[in-house]
Amino acid sequence: MISKTISCCRLCGSPELDIILDLGAQPPANSLRTDVSQQLEAIPLVICRCRKCTTVQLTETVSPKYLFSDYVWVTGTSQTARDYSQRFYENVSQRCGRTSLFAVEIASNDGTFLQRFRQNGHRVLGVDPAQNLARSAEAAGIPTLAEFFGLEIARRVVQEHGQADAVMARNVLPHVPDPNDVVAGIAHCLKDDGVGAIEFHWIDKILSELHYDSVYHEHFFYHSLHSINELLKRHQLVLFDVTESPISGGSLVAYFSKTPRPTAAALKDKLALEDERGLATLATWHEFARCSLEHRVKLKAMVEAEIRAGKKVVGYGASARSSTLLNFSGIDSRHLSCIADQSPLKHDRYTPGTSVLVVSPERALAERTDTILLLAWNFRDEILGRLADVGFHGNVIVPLPNDPQLLKV
Ligand SMILES: [Zn+2]
Numbered sequence: 001m002i003s004k005t006i007s008c009c010r011l012c013g014s015p016e017l018d019i020i021l022d023l024g025a026q027p028p029a030n031s032l033r034t035d036v037s038q039q040l041e042a043i044p045l046v047i048c049r050c051r052k053c054t055t056v057q058l059t060e061t062v063s064p065k066y067l068f069s070d071y072v073w074v075t076g077t078s079q080t081a082r083d084y085s086q087r088f089y090e091n092v093s094q095r096c097g098r099t100s101l102f103a104v105e106i107a108s109n110d111g112t113f114l115q116r117f118r119q120n121g122h123r124v125l126g127v128d129p130a131q132n133l134a135r136s137a138e139a140a141g142i143p144t145l146a147e148f149f150g151l152e153i154a155r156r157v158v159q160e161h162g163q164a165d166a167v168m169a170r171n172v173l174p175h176v177p178d179p180n181d182v183v184a185g186i187a188h189c190l191k192d193d194g195v196g197a198i199e200f201h202w203i204d205k206i207l208s209e210l211h212y213d214s215v216y217h218e219h220f221f222y223h224s225l226h227s228i229n230e231l232l233k234r235h236q237l238v239l240f241d242v243t244e245s246p247i248s249g250g251s252l253v254a255y256f257s258k259t260p261r262p263t264a265a266a267l268k269d270k271l272a273l274e275d276e277r278g279l280a281t282l283a284t285w286h287e288f289a290r291c292s293l294e295h296r297v298k299l300k301a302m303v304e305a306e307i308r309a310g311k312k313v314v315g316y317g318a319s320a321r322s323s324t325l326l327n328f329s330g331i332d333s334r335h336l337s338c339i340a341d342q343s344p345l346k347h348d349r350y351t352p353g354t355s356v357l358v359v360s361p362e363r364a365l366a367e368r369t370d371t372i373l374l375l376a377w378n379f380r381d382e383i384l385g386r387l388a389d390v391g392f393h394g395n396v397i398v399p400l401p402n403d404p405q406l407l408k409v
Pocket of ligand 1: 009
């Protein structure tokens with residue numbers, strides 16, 4: 001079976017779920033196709049909230065094998081991610097407080113983040129289910145298990161490599177239907193004095209900046225620091241610190257350990273902020289849904305106004321998020337002549353549900369382009385810089401955060 005509708009909360013088991021936003025039936029956001037006629041089945045994309053534990057989640061569980069078999073997003077292609085990997089390394093290694101580490105990363109992608117640990121003389125191990133990424137990580141010198149991480153794989157890791165000083169899970173926890181199994185695995189891998197780090201797209205940013213494009217089938221959960229803490233507590237892990245991350249337009253890294261450590265001031269502040277803003281309330285999420293429905297009308301109108309003015313519009317960034325944005329706002333191959341993307345793995349493929357051809361930025365801009373729809377808006381400065389480098393002049397529509405903006409560059 002490709003997908004299944006949940007009847008109770010994935011975290012606490014309560015059957016009391018309130019629907020928040022229906023984004024329509026969409027094919028998996030990363031299912032770029034080489035043949036435009038081969039589209040994967042569209043599956044309802046709906047978020048709901050559990051009345052008991054307040055966790056916001058998708059109503060549908062799509063089989064991970066259906067979603068991830070040929071995953072084409074590669075961490076290493078983003079300059080923002082590469083720059084951030086150094087800061088992430090420093091944040092984790094400082095908290096470990098020792099000179100020689102064994103670092104394990106779950107969903108290690110192409111190994112970009114572990115590379116920093118390796119370059120600094122530490123022993124590393126990656127775990128990532130995508131065979132193509134695991135192979136490219138291995139080629140770059142990062143030992144990688146091509147597996148879905150959970151308690152079973154954690155046992156194998158400990159048997160073969162021993163327990164770890166640092167276990168990191170960057171932006172993966174919301175992507176697994178059974179996070180309790182992953183966190184049990186993390187706890188199993190971690191030394192008693194080790195440090196765990198979980199990075200997640202923070203709902204404060206999702207709510208306050210209207211990141212409805214972060215809703216896609218691979219993203220089962222929309223976490224707050226509170227809900228992450230609840231999850232950690234179930235596995236006797238103690239949250240002690242938090243830092244901010246630029247990934248996905250606004251994420252947090254939660255640090256935790258088996259042996260309790262003093263609570264950092266940054267953590268106390270963030271938890272208080274979540275309470276103050278009412279992040280977990282149903283009313284806050286209903287307002288989010290209302291604004292998202294308004295936003296898609298404004299965005300489509302802005303793109304159509306460009307086309308009516310005789311302009312040729314090209315998209316920039318073929319990410320999972322852009323797939324949700326395009327499908328939800330009804331912008332497709334009738335509006336965009338192509339989408340530029342840095343990753344060669346995505347070239348000559350068509351976007352899921354909206355059938356826009358993805359090409360290299362060089363190829364996209366070789367022909368006349370009047371307007372760019374900046375789908376990868378969370379890399380806005382980086383992409384505007386690249387456009388300036390190649391001498392692009394014209395309009396740039398920045399869809400998010402909040403109201404769409406039209407820039408003249
Ligand atoms: Zn619940």
